[in-house]
Amino acid sequence: xxxxxxxxxxxxxxxxxxxxxxxxxxxxxxxxxxxxxxxxxxxxxxxxxxxxxxxxxxxxxxxxxxxxxxxxxxxxxxxxxxxxxxxxxxxxxxxxxxxxxxxxxxxxxxxxxxxxxxxxxxxxxxxxxxxxxxxxxxxxxxxxxxxxxxxxxxxxxxxxxxxxxxxxxxxxxxxxxxxxxxxxxxxxxxxxxxxxxxxxxxxxxxxxxxxxxxxxxxxxxxxxxxxxxxxxxxxxxxxxxxxxxxxxxxxxxxxxxxxxxxxxxxxxxxxxxxxxxxxxxxxxxxxxxxxxxxxxxxxxxxxxxxxxxxxxxxxxxxxxxxxx
Amino acid sequence: xxxxxxxxxxxxxxxxxxxxxxxxxxxxxxxxxxxxxxxxxxxxxxxxxxxxxxxxxxxxxxxxxxxxxxxxxxxxxxxxxxxxxxxxxxxxxxxxxxxxxxxxxxxxxxxxxxxxxxxxxxxxxxxxxxxxxxxxxxxxxxxxxxxxxxxxxxxxxxxxxxxxxxxxxxxxxxxxxxxxxxxxxxxxxxxxxxxxxxxxxxxxxxxxxxxxxxxxxxxxxxxxxxxxxxxxxxxxxxxxxxxxxxxxxxxxxxxxxxxxxxxxxxxxxxxxxxxxxxxxxxxxxxxxxxxxxx
Numbered sequence: 246x247x248x249x250x251x252x253x254x255x256x257x258x259x260x261x262x263x264x265x266x267x268x269x270x271x272x273x274x275x276x277x278x279x280x281x282x283x284x285x286x287x288x289x290x291x292x293x294x295x296x297x298x299x300x301x302x303x304x305x306x307x308x309x310x311x312x313x314x315x316x317x318x319x320x321x322x323x324x325x326x327x328x329x330x331x332x333x334x335x336x337x338x339x340x341x342x343x344x345x346x347x348x349x350x351x352x353x354x355x356x357x358x359x360x361x362x363x364x365x366x367x368x369x370x371x372x373x374x375x376x377x378x379x380x381x382x383x384x385x386x387x388x389x390x391x392x393x394x395x396x397x398x399x400x401x402x403x404x405x406x407x408x409x410x411x412x413x414x415x416x417x418x419x420x421x422x423x424x425x426x427x428x429x430x431x432x433x434x435x436x437x438x439x440x441x442x443x444x445x446x447x448x449x450x451x452x453x454x455x456x457x458x459x460x461x462x463x464x465x466x467x468x469x470x471x472x473x474x475x476x477x478x479x480x481x482x483x484x485x486x487x488x489x490x491x492x493x494x495x496x497x498x499x500x501x502x503x504x505x506x507x508x509x510x511x512x513x514x515x516x517x518x519x520x521x522x523x524x525x526x527x528x529x530x531x532x533x534x535x536x537x538x539x540x541x542x543x544x545x546x547x548x549x550x551x552x553x554x555x556x557x558x559x560x561x562x563x564x565x566x567x568x569x
Numbered sequence: 570x571x572x573x574x575x576x577x578x579x580x581x582x583x584x585x586x587x588x589x590x591x592x593x594x595x596x597x598x599x600x601x602x603x604x605x606x607x608x609x610x611x612x613x614x615x616x617x618x619x620x621x622x623x624x625x626x627x628x629x630x631x632x633x634x635x636x637x638x639x640x641x642x643x644x645x646x647x648x649x650x651x652x653x654x655x656x657x658x659x660x661x662x663x664x665x666x667x668x669x670x671x672x673x674x675x676x677x678x679x680x681x682x683x684x685x686x687x688x689x690x691x692x693x694x695x696x697x698x699x700x701x702x703x704x705x706x707x708x709x710x711x712x713x714x715x716x717x718x719x720x721x722x723x724x725x726x727x728x729x730x731x732x733x734x735x736x737x738x739x740x741x742x743x744x745x746x747x748x749x750x751x752x753x754x755x756x757x758x759x760x761x762x763x764x765x766x767x768x769x770x771x772x773x774x775x776x777x778x779x780x781x782x783x784x785x786x787x788x789x790x791x792x793x794x795x796x797x798x799x800x801x802x803x804x805x806x807x808x809x810x811x812x813x814x815x816x817x818x819x820x821x822x823x824x825x826x827x828x829x830x831x832x833x834x835x836x837x838x839x840x841x842x843x844x845x846x847x848x849x850x851x852x853x854x855x856x857x858x859x860x861x862x863x
Contacts, residue, residue, distance in 0.1 A: 357607075363795070489676070492672075529680035532678075536655055543666060
């Protein structure tokens with residue numbers, strides 16, 4: 246079986262599973278968690294394009310998520326714009342912003358890139374909090390309308406689930422496709438060695454900015470969908486902690502793996518539910534998880550999983566060989 | 570008169586905050602020069618300094634000076650443990666992994682502090698009272714003088730250590746070229762450990778002397794750490810004059826900006842400066858450009 250075929254079959258199985266889940270898990274609590282997993286998967290996949298493919302860190306992605314949510318929220322409440330147009334404006338504005346700041350920011354490397362994106366994230370967080378006249382400040386923005394297609398309004402859990410997950414699946418499909426393409430290979434070359442990639446004729450500077458822009462647009466779409474499904478947003482959801490949470494999703498899932506990002510998003514979204522018994526201890530578990538995963542499983546859960554299956558597969562194959 | 574009085578107060582609080590940023594920046598520079606790592610957990614040691622001191626004061630009812638000394642010792646031990654458990658096992662890790670490990674450590678230290686000491690804000694008593702001094706028509710808190718004096722002492726000690734002691738010179742050698750340093754018999758691992766110990770000690774000291782003015786809590790480390798980083802970026806990653814100037818400049822701009830433009834955007838000022846410097850002069854305002862090795 247070729248690699249492409251395997252990818253297609255894998256994606257089909259995943260899609261079927263996503264479509265089937267609501268028939269087995271019911272109750273608004275579960276559906277709500279699943280909607281959040283969908284939004285976080287979208288964000289993690291977007292960040293993974295930048296971190297896993299191109300090897301560039303961003304500690305400010307919550308800002309793009311927040312900007313998407315706020316543009317959509319403000320346009321539909323204060324200016325009474327149609328939610329779909331607001332979503333498009335949010336995506337476009339975020340893309341434009343990322344493209345403009347991408348050139349100076351992505352010139353930086355390693356720790357300095359981390360600090361610059363972090364600085365950007367914190368500035369945006371302060372802006373969300375302090376522009377009270379526009380965003381409502383720390384108390385948030387409420388009454389954001391739901392999305393709708395003619396008479397079909399996405400206002401209950403089931404509708405939201407299918408809305409969010411169809412966008413998430415499209416994002417995943419496009420990202421998987423990208424990784425198999427010429428651009429995907431060029432990005433991985435940049436991640437390995439930017440200088441070597443440039444010597445081979447890869448326009449690293451522009452390509453990095455482009456993937457940063459794509460990543461920001463995905464975050465904006467996720468933010469806009471978040472605003473329209475929750476109908477309420479406040480700055481607390483878009484702070485530095487959430488940026489770190491997104492990075493954690495990508496890392497524990499596995500850098501460069503799209504299904505890994507889903508796994509990371511699912512685990513981190515459900516973790517607070519499980520850790521509720523621990524109350525404040527969850528932040529400790531969180532820190533430990535980051536350290537231990539980076540030290541002992543740098544490829545993330547997906548690569549750990551592959552290692553185990555590969556190991557078992559090798560054993561079975563080895564046994565088959567001795568029989569013959 | 571009233572206006573100039575106000576300006577003087579802004580400058581004074583700006584400079585004393587700036588001195589703290591410079592000290593925190595030193596911590597970044599010392600670790601970065603020895604290892605090439607930016608330690609995102611640097612701010613947590615600043616927090617630990619203040620919190621440990623309050624802990625020893627209120628829990629064991631120790632006098633101030635022993636409490637401060639114990640606090641620095643404990644913070645330094647946390648720094649050493651951090652290096653041994655999380656940094657040393659990772660050889661030749663990518664910057665991305667190092668960023669994440671130090672962020673993980675920072676979350677961990679913050680989380681444990683929150684669980685142990687709670688979420689309340691604590692005040693450390695001023696070292697010699699809160700009675701303001703009147704010097705030439707201006708009022709100044711004794712704590713400001715303490716901050717300036719201790720900062721100057723640390724700067725001098727730092728200078729002596731790096732220029733006149735064997736260990737200090739060995740650390741400098743590691744910063745220039747760790748392979749060559751190990752060839753002449755310098756134990757690079759020990760030097761890295763030492764760099765973590767020194768920077769956590771300086772960081773905790775900074776946290777202790779600022780705590781009487783600004784209060785402290787489990788989560789003050791993030792902002793202070795980032796501003797210290799901003800100072801050291803302005804100073805071009807040195808633990809010398811550049812970073813001191815960077816810290817003071819940042820403190821002044823922040824204080825004047827908060828006073829005359831907008832208090833709610835005070836924290837944003839530091840980050841706008843940080844981004845501008847990174848965009849325009851990533852090698853710092855006070856450093857000469859170096860070519861990067863591939």
